Amino acid sequence: MIYRKIIWGILYVTLMLFDTHRAQECEEMTDLNFKDSLAGTSLKVRLLLYTRADPSCGQLLSHQEPFSNSQFNVSSVTTFLIHGYRPTGSPPVWMKQFVEFLLNRRDMNVIVVDWNRGATNMNYWQVVKNTRKVANNLTDLIQKMKDNGANLSSIHMIGVSLGAHISGFTGANFNGEIGRITALDPAGPEFNGRPPEDRLDPSDALFVEALHTDMDALGYRNLLGHIDYYANGGADQPGCPKTILSGSEYFKCDHQRSVFLYMSSVNGSCPIIAYPCESYTDFQDGTCMDCGKFKSAGCPIFGYDSVRWRDTLVQLEQTRTYFQTNKASPFCKVGYKVDIVSWNQKTHWGYLTIKLSNGTEETQVELNHKSLKFERFQETSVLAQFERDIQPVKKITLKFCPRKGLRPRKKLRLLHIRLTPLQNHLRPLCRYDLLLEESKDVTFKPIPCEDSNF
């Protein structure tokens, strides 16, 4: 008898759950089209809540009573995801996966700020005006959350392009007490050169980070946060089209890469180290590999985990960092600092190609960002970033291509080459006495370095 009751009970509860589950309508982001963009749209902000209960099902939060939704846990961490300008009206392609990655990482409320009505407009200036209004709307919500016991420091706002400045304006309304703002290629047009109150700045949150991937077109050029990452120099991204012949990709590829890079950091599959440096040229020359100012923590890891360096970064006020990426996921590269001493009496200039092999796989890098100078008994240093990690390195192949000129065939005479891995704490690899003939491969087996220097 009692078993029967239990079975009925379970069945009832299951049916109820099924029923309530079915009753939940999953909300999607507003989908508009090019016609709407031409006509222009008036601002309407929708807030879609995603939780671990169902990471793929968004629920509309009411502006008046956001807490009527039982899944909205105010005491938990809340991450806002704010998109930018939408000239075509379509919802961002990355939104759903971004939400999934965030919820996969930890339990939290993800609130997608859908202001597609307002962001879809051929008139960019009108959209820029709307950013303040979106920020005021979010300020209202966050104020309600605060009144209901939410901790401002557990709020993280991730803003893409114009969304970055929306986060900044919202943060400024709370005097920078919001926990964290992540700006993904913050918008440049109409914001470049503006004073801090008219854009995102480090005072807008306890920790502000900005990733720059298209600063020469749609992105912002200068420092905006406590830490600014300039991926691949911050302007042109690998794998993105260089000519307009590739259609719309030409316009959005660099800009959108910021989102994919950050998503990859949330996913946590392959960490990318961000090196503090004054310029990209210095970074490529390998002069910025010193991470001493971060003590035992080392240089910050780009992206979601950079919050571990928050205290040091806030203390340093503003830090400009650089890293290089691959053209697709996994984006992380494997870096070596290469130091070379040559003994040619005349100074030689040229480019180096380095190939690493473990017997079955190999990876190659062409150091052609500028021609290297090889001066007698002077150390030449350069950063070599390989597409993937090859371990153990059994063979190294070097090729020297001199800078063009009407000269006899040149030979580069190396006294010593050292490759110091930047990750994994592996031992540096050395080789002595190499003769590199012009454009010819020289392969050798590296040996463990004994001492560090002359």
Next chain:
Amino acid sequence: MSDEVELKTVVSDNNNVSSDRTTEEVPGNGIQEASHLLSRAQSLENNVEGIELDGVFVDHNDPSPKTSKCRRELQSLKKDLNEVVVWKIRLWMVILLIVSAIVVVIATTVVVCAVEDDVDETYDRSSFVVPRLFRGNFTLESSSSSALDQQMLMEQLKQEVTAVYNSSAALERYFSDVTISSFQDSTAQFELQFMMPPENEELVRYTLSVKIVKGVLQQHFYDQDSREQLSVIPTSLRMEAF
């Protein structure tokens, strides 16, 4: 093609052209061309029906004027080339001279560049008079040393070390001698002698530093196949300058 058409109209319709010329109604180019052609056409013999425009014959029926024209042009070219420029020097000589001068300049540059001595490969060994000495030891894998007679082994090691330094691009010119002074418990003691020029401050710091001299020998030991008869433990190598 348009030229031909234009031309034919002009020739067949003389009156029109002349009237055009007087009234000057047709835009510039056409008129000039037409009048020019007209005068040439009139100056030509009656039996020549074809008229040339920019070297192209309009009339294809009679090839004879073409050959005669060619001959005439060839002759005038010869005359031009034989013109005296100055003193006894004729035009063709001047042209030939300029062309050959260009060829000579190119050839000498290429030759000079190709055979230019590599400064890094020119040195005078007899000027290397200052000795630089190193000593040290290394240990053989126990299995490889037992099979051979000690004297022979030391001789073989000497040859091997000599070969290493004689094949080194950076050290070969300075390398003078190696002595294996003793061999005990699989460990060989050795002494290396290099000869340097009197000015050797940088050499001692870089090329003939312990780091490089040792590194060159050590990487050879690492490169060795362990199946070889004499196999040295690479990490056992010790070396110092004295």
